[in-house]
Amino acid sequence: MITSYETLGGFSLTQFPKGFMSCSVNAGIKDDTLDFTIIFSETRASAAAMFTKNQFCGAPIVVGKDHVKDGYLQAIAVNSKNANVATGEQGLKDAQTMTEAVAAELGISASDVLPSSTGVIGVPLPVEKITAAVPGLKAQLSSHGLEQSAKAIMTTDTYPKFRSRKIGDVTISAMAKGSGMIEPNMATMLSYILTDAAIEPADLQNMLKKAVDVSFNSVSVDGDTSTSDTVAILANGLAGQVDLNEFEAVLTDLCIELAKEIARDGEGATKLVEVQVSGAANDAAAKKIGKSIINSPLVKTAIFGEDPNWGRIMSTIGNAEDAVDTSAVSVSFADVYVFKNGAPTEDKRAELEEYLKTNEVLIKISLGHGTGQATVWGCDLSYDYVKINGEYTT
Amino acid sequence: MITSYETLGGFSLTQFPKGFMSCSVNAGIKDDTLDFTIIFSETRASAAAMFTKNQFCGAPIVVGKDHVKDGYLQAIAVNSKNANVATGEQGLKDAQTMTEAVAAELGISASDVLPSSTGVIGVPLPVEKITAAVPGLKAQLSSHGLEQSAKAIMTTDTYPKFRSRKIGDVTISAMAKGSGMIEPNMATMLSYILTDAAIEPADLQNMLKKAVDVSFNSVSVDGDTSTSDTVAILANGLAGQVDLNEFEAVLTDLCIELAKEIARDGEGATKLVEVQVSGAANDAAAKKIGKSIINSPLVKTAIFGEDPNWGRIMSTIGNAEDAVDTSAVSVSFADVYVFKNGAPTEDKRAELEEYLKTNEVLIKISLGHGTGQATVWGCDLSYDYVKINGEYTT
Numbered sequence: 169m170i171t172s173y174e175t176l177g178g179f180s181l182t183q184f185p186k187g188f189m190s191c192s193v194n195a196g197i198k199d200d201t202l203d204f205t206i207i208f209s210e211t212r213a214s215a216a217a218m219f220t221k222n223q224f225c226g227a228p229i230v231v232g233k234d235h236v237k238d239g240y241l242q243a244i245a246v247n248s249k250n251a252n253v254a255t256g257e258q259g260l261k262d263a264q265t266m267t268e269a270v271a272a273e274l275g276i277s278a279s280d281v282l283p284s285s286t287g288v289i290g291v292p293l294p295v296e297k298i299t300a301a302v303p304g305l306k307a308q309l310s311s312h313g314l315e316q317s318a319k320a321i322m323t324t325d326t327y328p329k330f331r332s333r334k335i336g337d338v339t340i341s342a343m344a345k346g347s348g349m350i351e352p353n354m355a356t357m358l359s360y361i362l363t364d365a366a367i368e369p370a371d372l373q374n375m376l377k378k379a380v381d382v383s384f385n386s387v388s389v390d391g392d393t394s395t396s397d398t399v400a401i402l403a404n405g406l407a408g409q410v411d412l413n414e415f416e417a418v419l420t421d422l423c424i425e426l427a428k429e430i431a432r433d434g435e436g437a438t439k440l441v442e443v444q445v446s447g448a449a450n451d452a453a454a455k456k457i458g459k460s461i462i463n464s465p466l467v468k469t470a471i472f473g474e475d476p477n478w479g480r481i482m483s484t485i486g487n488a489e490d491a492v493d494t495s496a497v498s499v500s501f502a503d504v505y506v507f508k509n510g511a512p513t514e515d516k517r518a519e520l521e522e523y524l525k526t527n528e529v530l531i532k533i534s535l536g537h538g539t540g541q542a543t544v545w546g547c548d549l550s551y552d553y554v555k556i557n558g559e560y561t562t
Numbered sequence: 563m564i565t566s567y568e569t570l571g572g573f574s575l576t577q578f579p580k581g582f583m584s585c586s587v588n589a590g591i592k593d594d595t596l597d598f599t600i601i602f603s604e605t606r607a608s609a610a611a612m613f614t615k616n617q618f619c620g621a622p623i624v625v626g627k628d629h630v631k632d633g634y635l636q637a638i639a640v641n642s643k644n645a646n647v648a649t650g651e652q653g654l655k656d657a658q659t660m661t662e663a664v665a666a667e668l669g670i671s672a673s674d675v676l677p678s679s680t681g682v683i684g685v686p687l688p689v690e691k692i693t694a695a696v697p698g699l700k701a702q703l704s705s706h707g708l709e710q711s712a713k714a715i716m717t718t719d720t721y722p723k724f725r726s727r728k729i730g731d732v733t734i735s736a737m738a739k740g741s742g743m744i745e746p747n748m749a750t751m752l753s754y755i756l757t758d759a760a761i762e763p764a765d766l767q768n769m770l771k772k773a774v775d776v777s778f779n780s781v782s783v784d785g786d787t788s789t790s791d792t793v794a795i796l797a798n799g800l801a802g803q804v805d806l807n808e809f810e811a812v813l814t815d816l817c818i819e820l821a822k823e824i825a826r827d828g829e830g831a832t833k834l835v836e837v838q839v840s841g842a843a844n845d846a847a848a849k850k851i852g853k854s855i856i857n858s859p860l861v862k863t864a865i866f867g868e869d870p871n872w873g874r875i876m877s878t879i880g881n882a883e884d885a886v887d888t889s890a891v892s893v894s895f896a897d898v899y900v901f902k903n904g905a906p907t908e909d910k911r912a913e914l915e916e917y918l919k920t921n922e923v924l925i926k927i928s929l930g931h932g933t934g935q936a937t938v939w940g941c942d943l944s945y946d947y948v949k950i951n952g953e954y955t956t
Contacts (some may be wrong), residue, residue, distance in 0.1 A: 224888055254876040256905035287872020289904050341737025395877045465859065465943075466951055473952025479683020482648040483789045486618025494618055511650035512684050549859075550946050557860055558867025 171179065183332055185339040185364035186302050186406040187211060189309035192320035195301035197294055198249035198287070205303055205325055206275055207244040207360060208309055213404035214366075215241035216373035217282065218380050220397035227259035228283040229396065231267060235279050239369025242280040244360055245270040248345075252285040252293040253395040261441045262295040269299045272527030273306050284358055284398050286323055286345070314362070318343035321332040321358055324556060330524065333418050338365040338410045340418060344384075346427040357384060359399040359426060365415060366405035375416045376401050382448075383423035385543045386455065387431045387477035388462050399423075431545040433487045436552030439471055442529045448540035453490045456544035460484050461531065471529055472548035476520030481531065496536030509536070577726055579733040580800040581605060583703035589695035591688055592643035599697055599714035601638040601754060602668055602703055606759075607798035609635035610767035611676065612774050614791035620644045621653035622677040622689075623790065629673050633763025635796055636674040638713050638754055642739075646679040646687040647789040656689040663693045667700050678752055678792050680717055680739070708756070712737035715752055718950060723823045725866040725901070727812050731762040732759040732804045734812060737822040738778075746787065753780060753793040753820060759809060760799035769810045770795050777817035780849065780938045781825045782856050793817075827940040830946030832938065833865055837925045842906060843933035847884045847938035854878050855925065856940030865923055866942035871912030875925065890930030903930070903936035931944035 192205040217236045219229050240434040245266060252259050263283050271278035285293060311536065318328035323346050332341040363378075380399055401419075443461050448454035461467055464484045470477040481499055485492060488552035495510035501523055505513050523529075529548075579861050586599040611630045629635065639660060657677050665672035679687060712722035717738050726735040740751035755770075774793055795813075799839050826834040837855050842848035855861055858878045865870040875893055879886060889904035895917055899907050917923075923942075 222877060222880040223886045224876045251873070254901065289876060290901070291873075294907075296902065303632070311643060361805055395880055405853075409867060465947070469948050469951035472948065475952060477682075478644070479648055479685075482618045482683060483681035486616040486789060488617065492617045507648065507684070512648060512686075551948050551950060554863050554866065554943060554948060555946050558869060 176444050178221040183334060183339050184187055184311055184314055184341055185362050185363060187404045188314065188341070188362045189311050190313040190317045191305055191308040191310060192313065192316045193301055193305065195247065197247060202316070202320035203249045204247045204298060205317040206244075206270060206274070206305055206309070207314070207317055207362070209242050209404045210404055210530050211404050211406065212240050212242045213402040214239060214369045215402050216369060217270045217398065217400035218376060220395060222395045222397075224254055224339045224395050226285055226306065226360070227255060227263040228285045229398065230260060231263045232282045232284065232398065233265075235282055236400070238279070240280060241282050241400070242276045242282065243270060243274055244282045244402070246284040246286070246358065247298060248321055248323055249287040250285055250288050250291055251287045251396050253289040255290065256517050258292060262293040264313050265295050266293075266298050269302045273302050276278055282400055286321065286358055286396050286398065288397060293539060302402065309502070312371055313366070314343065318345070320400045321345040324435055326433055329433070331422055331425055333422060334413060335410055335414055335418055338363060338407045339364070339413070340422060342422045342426055344430060346430045357397045357430065361399070361401040361419070361422070361424075361447075363401070363403045364405065364407035365403050365410040366408055367410070367412070367415070371412060371518070372403055374418055375412070378416070379420040379423040383427040384430070386542065387427045388459055388544070388546050408504065428545050429471060431547050434547035435556045436550040436554070437547030438527065438550055439548045440528045441471060441531065441547055442528070442543060442545050443533065444543050445533045446541040446542070447535040447537050448542075449490055449538045450540040451542055452540070454540040455544060456531065457488050457491075458542050458544035460487065461533075462544050466550055468546070468549035469525065472550045474521065474524040476517055476524060478507070481533070483509065485533065492535060493537055498534040498536070500532045502532070563824040576707055577733050578705055578729060578735055579798070581736070581758060581798045582708065582756045583705050584707040584711045585699055585702040585704060586707065586710045587699065588639065590690055591641060596707060597643045597711070597713035598641045599639075600664060600668070600699055600703070600710040601708070601711055601756070603636050603796055603798045603826065605800065606634050606636045607796040608633060608766055609794065609796050610763055611792065611794040612770060614789060616789045616791075616852060618648055618789050620679055621649060621657040621893045622679045623792065623854050624654060625657045626676045626678065626792065628742050629661075629676055630794070633674075633795070634674060636670045637664060637668055638676045638678065638794065638796070640678040640680070640752065641692060642715055642717055643681040644679055644685060644687050645681045645683050645790050646887070647683040647861070649684065649686055650771045652686060656687040659689050659917040660687075660692050663696045667696050676794055680715065680790050680944070681788060682751055688939050702898050705915050706806045708735055708737065711745045712739070715739040715841070718829055719783075723898060725816055725819055727816060729795040729804055729812055732801045732809070734816060734842055736757070736816045736820055738824060740824045751791045751824065751898040753778065753817075755795040755813070755816070757795070757797045758799065758801035759797050759804040760802055761797040761804065761806070761809070765806060766797055769806070769813055772810070773814040773817040776814060778824075780936065782853055782938070782940050783820045783862045817926055822939050825941050828941035830944040830948070831919065831941030832944055833942045834922045835865060835925065835941055836937060837927065837928070838935070838937050839927045841929040841931050842936075843884060843932040845936055847882075849928075849938060850884075851879060851882050851927065852936050852938035855879065855927075856938050859943055862940070862943035865918065866944045867919040868915065869893070870911055870918060875927070876901065879927065886929060887931055888903070892928040892930070894922050894926045896926070921936050
């Protein structure tokens with residue numbers, strides 16, 4: 169039986185997986201908000217992780233890849249307000265120093281700690297502030313602290329993203345941050361998923377990869393892949409075995425929910441945009457077209473302006489790398505067709521203007537070509553996006 | 563000897579190529595501004611053209627490709643305010659009707675007329691307004707009308723883009739419109755180049771392709787390739803032979819000047835951004851990285867905000883498809899280095915904030931990898947971009 173506990177931003181009723189504890193503090197990296205958190209498992213946990221493919225990846229990514237490669241982790245340490253990216257050799261040393269300080273405090277091996285940093289790029293990490301904040305944190309660990317961790321990892325997010333689900337005795341809790349997959353500056357995508365199920369590392373990695381592909385990897389706020397993107401899952405086994413098919417379904421569902429929240433909370437966003445593409449040559453081609461629409465500044469500004477300027481969708485489809493049979497293409501907003509089998513429908517402006525007033529916009533594209541399909545999520549492009557990103561470091 | 567006549571927006575001192583005439587009128591397609599122009603050569607002219615690769619290309623593109631394929635044209639007919647794109651079979655008929663009406667009025671073959679349409683997508687072209695406006699236009703043709711044509715083809719452009727140059731007796735005049743390569747809506751890129759030099763169609767096509775590659779194809783306002791992009795060159799031979807090397811140099815230079823004007827006049831732009839990439843594996847790889855920086859909304863908003871948030875440039879470089887040796891990368895704003903040989907320089911914030919107050923921003927990237935290089939142009943992303951594109955058709 170699957171029970172759902174949805175506590176997005178709320179701090180009640182949540183069940184947490186057994187044996188996980190955390191604490192969050194202000195280390196004074198930039199201001200006086202929460203900027204450092206430790207998540208700890210009583211026992212070493214099976215672990216899997218996926219990281220950004222950005223070649224200028226952050227120093228913590230280099231360290232984290234090394235630490236997770238044996239399939240086990242026991243703690244996650246995350247700071248916000250500084251990404252420790254493009255910081256050269258010193259950055260790598262700083263990431264190791266942070267990891268070692270946390271390991272020493274928790275009495276575990278440094279190679280069982282996954283470090284993450286998120287925030288501004290190219291500024292040296294004030295690691296001495298972190299090492300000064302670590303002593304004594306072990307005593308503050310609490311099994312009710314996980315939602316606080318979801319808050320400590322926030323940057324330009326406007327609310328914490330945290331959800332829990334039960335599968336029999338097993339609990340899965342997942343948190344994410346990010347106002348986009350995008351670039352680093354306070355918009356890095358981080359997600360940590362914790363479960364007390366007993367699952368082998370190889371199974372975890374396999375399920376995580378499939379879940380991420382249809383969730384986080386299907387979201388785009390502005391098309392930039394961050395230098396710090398990290399998704400990690402820890403399974404400490406304290407609640408015993410679980411049906412893997414059922415677990416994978418719940419894991420995928422949780423990841424999709426958090427991915428949609430990231431798009432909905434995209435920088436400056438006023439609307440969540442979902443694009444469903446069907447009839448492509450294959451799923452990858454469908455996803456590519458969906459992403460190009462989600463990333464088009466012209467489509468995004470039109471949706472912000474609640475302007476049913478659907479010609480911009482046609483142009484974006486026409487720019488697809490793969491061949492498109494334009495005479496077979498159909499496009500609708502929810503169920504209102506604007507273009508059917510290669511020709512425009514009668515003018516639906518009034519109906520569309522009404523539809524675009526909602527805060528969730530669904531665009532469906534049928535290419536009439538094959539069986540490939542994909543669903544992707546994004547958001548509109550508003551004045552506030554320009555404001556947030558034009559004034560970020562000044 | 564090359565003499566330059568720069569008349570960007572000005573209406574004086576310009577020399578026009580012999581035998582070209584034009585007239586511009588309001589056909590009432592949307593409002594009462596100039597929306598239709600005819601450019602006519604006394605004699606059939608050698609011609610070459612390049613068109614958008616968008617698969618949802620406009621109906622006039624289909625007709626124009628067919629008309630230019632024999633290497634000769636005698637007239638260009640352009641309407642603004644409607645792109646005649648995604649208009650199905652009727653759109654194609656409308657483009658042919660417009661072409662035939664112009665040919666009949668001018669007493670030439672319809673297959674010597676290049677049609678262009680620019681404006682909103684997916685709305686049927688009110689072709690009856692155009693055919694009603696055409697009769698009598700031949701009598702209004704004037705050899706001083708070319709700058710007026712540059713005005714009639716404008717959409718969201720804030721000023722007409724027109725330049726002329728002399729090479730001995732030969733004159734080249736070039737006009738362009740477009741607040742981006744981008745999407746259709748009033749932002750399509752169109753450029754017409756007229757010369758009285760005697761040049762074979764094959765030579766014209768060859769020179770045009772090379773010139774377009776380093777000029778118009780190196781500009782991006784928002785990364786969308788329009789459904790209507792067209793560049794055409796007509797050479798009627800009335801001024802006789804010209805040195806082809808000299809001609810190609812001037813043609814390339816003119817195209818680069820107009821391309822930069824398009825970026826400078828990008829929708830909502832407050833700054834022209836030039837990105838010079840060197841040290842790439844090859845020129846194509848350099849151009850790809852340059853374009854990704856010019857198209858990054860995070861880089862563009864930071865430049866708008868005059869915020870020296872150069873970490874965003876590093877992240878964009880790191881997302882390059884081709885392998886990047888991050889330890890060999892250097893980045894500077896003009897001559898102020900922020901990142902040198904893989905490590906950040908000392909903090910240059912004050913100097914950079916001063917530099918970013920200018921209205922032309924130069925970013926230089928050295929990849930330290932090979933000899934490939936490219937220069938690309940774009941603009942910042944401002945509140946006005948959102949305003950222009952959020953309110954376009956409503």
